[in-house]
Amino acid sequence: xxxxxxxxxxxxxxxxxxxxxxxxxxxxxxxxxxxxxxxxxxxxxxxxxxxxxxxxxxxxxxxxxxxxxxxxxxxxxxxxxxxxxxxxxxxxxxxxxxxxxxxxxxxxxxxxxxxxxxxxxxxxxxxxxxxxxxxxxxxxxxxxxxxxxxxxxxxxxxxxxxxxxxxxxxxxxxxxxxxxxxxxxxxxxxxxxxxxxxxxxxxxxxxxxxxxxxxxxxxxxxxxxxxxxxxxxxxxxxxxxxxxxxxxxxxxxxxxxxxxxxxxxxxxxxxxxxxxxxxxxxxxxxxxxxxxxxxxxxxxxxxxxxxxxxxxxxxxxxxxxxxxxxxxxxxxxxxxxxxxxxxxxxxxxxxxxxxxxxxxxxxxxxxxxxxxxxxxxxxxxxxxxxxxxxxxxxxxxxxxxxxxxxxxxxxxxxxxxxxxxxxxxxxxxxxxxxxxxxxxxxxxxxxx
Amino acid sequence: xxxxxxxxxxxxxxxxxxxxxxxxxxxxxxxxxxxxxxxxxxxxxxxxxxxxxxxxxxxxxxxxxxxxxxxxxxxxxxxxxxxxxxxxxxxxxxxxxxxxxxxxxxxxxxxxxxxxxxxxxxxxxxxxxxxxxxxxxxxxxxxxxxxxxxxxxxxxxxxxxxxxxxxxxxxxxxxxxxxxxxxxxxxxxxxxxxxxxxxxxxxxxxxxxxxxxxxxxxxxxxxxxxxxxxxxxxxxxxxxxxxxxxxxxxxxxxxxxxxxxxxxxxxxxxxxxxxxxxxxxxxxxxxxxxxxxxxxxxxxxxx
Numbered sequence: 039x040x041x042x043x044x045x046x047x048x049x050x051x052x053x054x055x056x057x058x059x060x061x062x063x064x065x066x067x068x069x070x071x072x073x074x075x076x077x078x079x080x081x082x083x084x085x086x087x088x089x090x091x092x093x094x095x096x097x098x099x100x101x102x103x104x105x106x107x108x109x110x111x112x113x114x115x116x117x118x119x120x121x122x123x124x125x126x127x128x129x130x131x132x133x134x135x136x137x138x139x140x141x142x143x144x145x146x147x148x149x150x151x152x153x154x155x156x157x158x159x160x161x162x163x164x165x166x167x168x169x170x171x172x173x174x175x176x177x178x179x180x181x182x183x184x185x186x187x188x189x190x191x192x193x194x195x196x197x198x199x200x201x202x203x204x205x206x207x208x209x210x211x212x213x214x215x216x217x218x219x220x221x222x223x224x225x226x227x228x229x230x231x232x233x234x235x236x237x238x239x240x241x242x243x244x245x246x247x248x249x250x251x252x253x254x255x256x257x258x259x260x261x262x263x264x265x266x267x268x269x270x271x272x273x274x275x276x277x278x279x280x281x282x283x284x285x286x287x288x289x290x291x292x293x294x295x296x297x298x299x300x301x302x303x304x305x306x307x308x309x310x311x312x313x314x315x316x317x318x319x320x321x322x323x324x325x326x327x328x329x330x331x332x333x334x335x336x337x338x339x340x341x342x343x344x345x346x347x348x349x350x351x352x353x354x355x356x357x358x359x360x361x362x363x364x365x366x367x368x369x370x371x372x373x374x375x376x377x378x379x380x381x382x383x384x385x386x387x388x389x390x391x392x393x394x395x396x397x398x399x400x401x402x403x404x405x406x407x408x409x410x411x412x413x414x415x416x417x418x419x420x421x422x423x424x425x426x427x428x429x430x431x432x433x434x435x436x437x438x439x440x441x442x443x444x445x446x447x448x449x450x451x452x453x454x455x456x457x458x459x460x461x462x463x464x465x466x467x468x469x470x471x472x473x474x475x476x477x478x479x480x481x482x483x484x485x486x
Numbered sequence: 487x488x489x490x491x492x493x494x495x496x497x498x499x500x501x502x503x504x505x506x507x508x509x510x511x512x513x514x515x516x517x518x519x520x521x522x523x524x525x526x527x528x529x530x531x532x533x534x535x536x537x538x539x540x541x542x543x544x545x546x547x548x549x550x551x552x553x554x555x556x557x558x559x560x561x562x563x564x565x566x567x568x569x570x571x572x573x574x575x576x577x578x579x580x581x582x583x584x585x586x587x588x589x590x591x592x593x594x595x596x597x598x599x600x601x602x603x604x605x606x607x608x609x610x611x612x613x614x615x616x617x618x619x620x621x622x623x624x625x626x627x628x629x630x631x632x633x634x635x636x637x638x639x640x641x642x643x644x645x646x647x648x649x650x651x652x653x654x655x656x657x658x659x660x661x662x663x664x665x666x667x668x669x670x671x672x673x674x675x676x677x678x679x680x681x682x683x684x685x686x687x688x689x690x691x692x693x694x695x696x697x698x699x700x701x702x703x704x705x706x707x708x709x710x711x712x713x714x715x716x717x718x719x720x721x722x723x724x725x726x727x728x729x730x731x732x733x734x735x736x737x738x739x740x741x742x743x744x745x746x747x748x749x750x751x752x753x754x755x756x757x758x759x760x761x762x763x764x765x766x767x768x769x770x771x772x773x774x775x776x777x778x779x780x781x782x783x784x785x786x787x788x789x
Contacts (some may be wrong), residue, residue: 048586056573296569300628302538303563304587468538 045305049313054320057284066280067325071332092132093201096152096164098140104167105137107212108205115204133201138164149192156194163193165205239263242434267404267431270350273329274427275393277358281322282365286389289314289373290382298467307464311370315456318366319359326358350430353441357423357448364420364452365389371459371483375466375474385474396424407432417444419451458483487550489514489636489667490535495544497530504530506691508544512669512684517662519682520671521771523779527691528671529566532638535669536563549635559587562634566641566671568625570613576600577609580627588632599627603653619650626654630661637661639670643677655681675772685771687778694778703768710773711740711748713755714763721759727751732773737763739773 057063095112099105112133119130141148145166152164168188189209191202218225240255292298301310330351369389376382399421403412407429416425416436422444429436465482466474490512497505505527512518520528533539534546537558545552549560571579577596584592600606603623608616616624622645630637642658643651659681662668672678678685679699687695695702715721719733727746732739742751748766755761769777 044589045586048582052582056571292569295572296565296567297571298569299538299565299567300563300569300583300625301586303536303561303565303629304558304583306537468533 043306043309043312045309046312046316049301049305049310050316050320053288053314053317057288057317057321058324062284063280063321066283067328071276071329088130090128090131092134093162094160095133095135095201095205096138096155096161097135098138098148098152098164098166100140100167100169101216103216104209104212105135107215108165108208109135109137111135111208111211115208131201133204153192156192162195162201163191163205165209166190166192167209263433264404267428268400269333270354270431271396271400271424271428273333274354274358274361274424275397277322277326277329278361278365278393278423280325281318281362282369282389285314285318285366285369286373286376286382286386287379289370290376290379293374293376293467294378302467307467308460310467311367311460311463312456314370315363315366318369319362322358322362326355350427353430354427356445357427360445360448360452361392361423364448364455365392367452367456367459371462371466372474372479374463375469375479375482377470377473381473392420393424396421396428399425400428403428404432408434408436413440416440417447419444419447422448461485487514488512488547489516489549490669491547492531492535493545493547495531495534495541495546497527497534497539497541503691505534505541505688508688508691508693510686510693510696512667514667515662515665516683517658517668517670517681519678519685520669520688521673521675521678521685521695521775522671522688526779527688529640531688532563532640532669532671536561536638559589559632560635562587562629562637564626564629564637564639564642566644568622570621570625570628572614573612575610575612576605576616576624579613580624580631583628584631590632592631595631595633596627599631603627603657619646622646623650623654626657630657633661633664633666635666637666637668639668641672642670643672643674675770675775679771687775689779695774699771702771702774706769706774708766708768709742709744709746710767710769711742711751712763712765712767713738713740713761715755715759715761717759722755725751725754725758739770741769741773 097105097108099108112135116130116132116134120128120132122129138148138152149164149166152161155161156163166189189206191205193199193202195202215225218228243255244253245251246253298310305313372385372388373382376385396415399415402409403415403425406412412425412429415421416429417440426436426441426444430441461484462479462482466479488511490510492508492510495505495508496503508527508531510531520531522528530539534541535548574582577593577600580596580600581592584596597606597609600609603626605620605623605627608620613621613624626639626642629639637658639658642654646654655677658668658670670677670681682699684698685695685702686693713722714737719731719738722728722731722738722740725740727743727750728740729743730741732741740751742748752761752764755764
């Protein structure tokens with residue numbers, strides 16, 4: 039099924055050389071990392087240059103007891119965090135809480151006025167604390183306010199702004215202090231009593247096979263737990279995309295420009311298809327040399343090379359070749375069924391599904407990499423390459439039997455994919471006129 | 487030995503029977519013309535010979551053996567629908583096709599053919615820079631390098647000007663002189679009459695003619711008069727014994743009914759007009775083609 043004849047190799051050589059010399063290949067080679075790297079760079083730049091404008095927050099304290107605590111907490115936070123200690127450079131905005139007396143009558147009128155001040159940029163946000171917030175263990179709704187929120191923060195800022203999180207903490211600290219005072223407990227003793235005992239996340243212990251010594255467990259950091267698996271999966275996705283993305287449109291173009299019949303006069307449809315698949319694999323491997331080299335150099339430059347297990351690389355390449363073979367065959371088969379690049383575009387989703395769906399499933403797999411869901415999903419052949427690489431790159435890795443079972447599944451799926459695509463290709467490549475229907479494509483794949 | 491032996495071959499596409507129980511033998515070293523209206527099954531037959539389509543039933547032997555892809559190194563194929571990689575330069579493109587078919591370097595042969603067909607100075611140009619005539623010549627070279635034992639040409643002269651057509655015609659006949667068997671399809675009956683040793687006509691998937699031009703014409707006898715006269719076709723209509731008048735402009739062809747006396751027709755014509763030429767002849771291939779394919783088409787049009 040995957041036998042490579044002399045003609046298939048010759049077709050692969052031509053397609054490969056033409057594509058890697060094209061501007062679109064070089065452009066794609068650069069665009070993917072620029073898009074991914076650019077977004078990371080953007081986040082880094084935004085983090086390095088935070089918005090340092092003062093944050094003015096109005097506070098309506100209907101209890102009459104909490105405002106002073108919050109104002110002091112804001113002043114203390116600004117004094118502590120606003121400037122870098124050694125250089126004196128401002129690194130964080132000043133938090134300024136302005137108490138506002140509650141106005142009689144409809145509270146929404148006052149809230150509307152404050153909302154307008156937020157819209158005009160005078161305020162960053164305003165907080166409305168209900169009258170009974172100091173009652174221990176209870177809270178009551180602010181009259182006319184949201185049904186379930188007795189402390190409400192009104193703002194038009196982004197959901198992940200740090201100030202909102204801090205405000206919530208500061209108001210709650212004030213409430214707790216008030217409640218402790220009402221309960222007759224010395225507030226100054228509480229922090230020490232409730233101090234958090236830090237828990238270190240460590241890797242499992244291992245025994246050296248030769249010396250028998252037990253290795254000291256390594257502390258798990260965020261780089262190893264999230265960034266490395268995420269990066270490995272994204273790297274695989276980029277490389278697969280470079281090989282597969284142009285394939286379907288290229289086959290459709292060959293068909294619409296009537297190039298295929300001349301080739302079929304000298305090569306079998308299987309030779310022609312395998313040549314194109316092989317060219318796709320070669321294109322992916324070419325891009326992988328660049329991406330893997332640059333990635334490795336970057337990790338070494340950042341002095342975090344230890345976080346990326348090099349033992350992952352052989353499996354990474356095995357899954358890469360299997361994934362590209364499977365998707366290129368699918369692209370060639372579906373491309374043959376299309377009459378124009380527009381029709382090919384409509385079927386592109388089918389080809390991209392095995393690499394896009396695992397990205398959407400990434401969070402539950404990251405959450406429990408060896409849970410039943412993660413194992414089941416990563417042994418489903420279309421998703422195996424992406425999810426297995428993701429799991430493998432996480433601390434703890436994947437049991438060896440799962441790697442082999444996954445690989446066997448992917449190889450079987452690739453063989454079936456190549457076989458089905460070959461049948462679709464043979465029937466459809468000389469057909470003109472009718473747009474492809476899914477029922478026809480399935481029939482061609484099954485019956486030939 | 488037969489270059490191609492087709493035995494009881496049928497090919498259907500869904501509910502359409504493209505080729506129906508066809509049996510045909512193409513002798514080695516001959517030029518065989520495939521004629522027939524559009525959609526009659528010529529291209530499907532050629533694609534089955536080249537192994538692009540597989541027959542539903544029957545068998546095809548090419549160059550003495552069952553057709554497989556391995557045999558294609560001896561077969562040159564020029565499809566009706568022209569298409570080449572537009573971004574490739576002419577010579578690398580031809581070397582690619584030649585190596586794909588022959589499995590060896592064909593650089594010298596490519597140079598020779600480019601020189602012969604007047605394309606040597608275009609060898610480093612991209613295909614997209616060529617005119618239509620030049621592109622067709624390039625595609626012809628792709629079909630004949632390395633030199634094939636069997637050359638299959640689907641409408642090789644379609645769209646070519648007389649000069650380019652003559653160049654291609656000479657090249658085809660030269661290949662035949664060197665031993666190649668040539669199968670060509672054409673809608674130009676003059677090409678079929680003058681180039682082909684044998685002619686095969688397929689109509690609605692069935693073989694309706696097969697043989698030399700002489701044997702085909704002999705089936706119809708001397709039932710045609712070619713006349714040139716004052717008044718043209720108008721004065722010839724309604725003549726006794728004349729079934730059909732075909733106006734060719736300066737000359738008219740009269741088809742006679744069976745048993746009609748040509749002297750009677752001549753006398754009737756002389757009584758009507760002044761005649762400048764008169765000859766009794768066999769029907770042309772064009773006339774035979776129209777008699778076969780035209781009648782059902784006319785019936786379909788009037789229904």
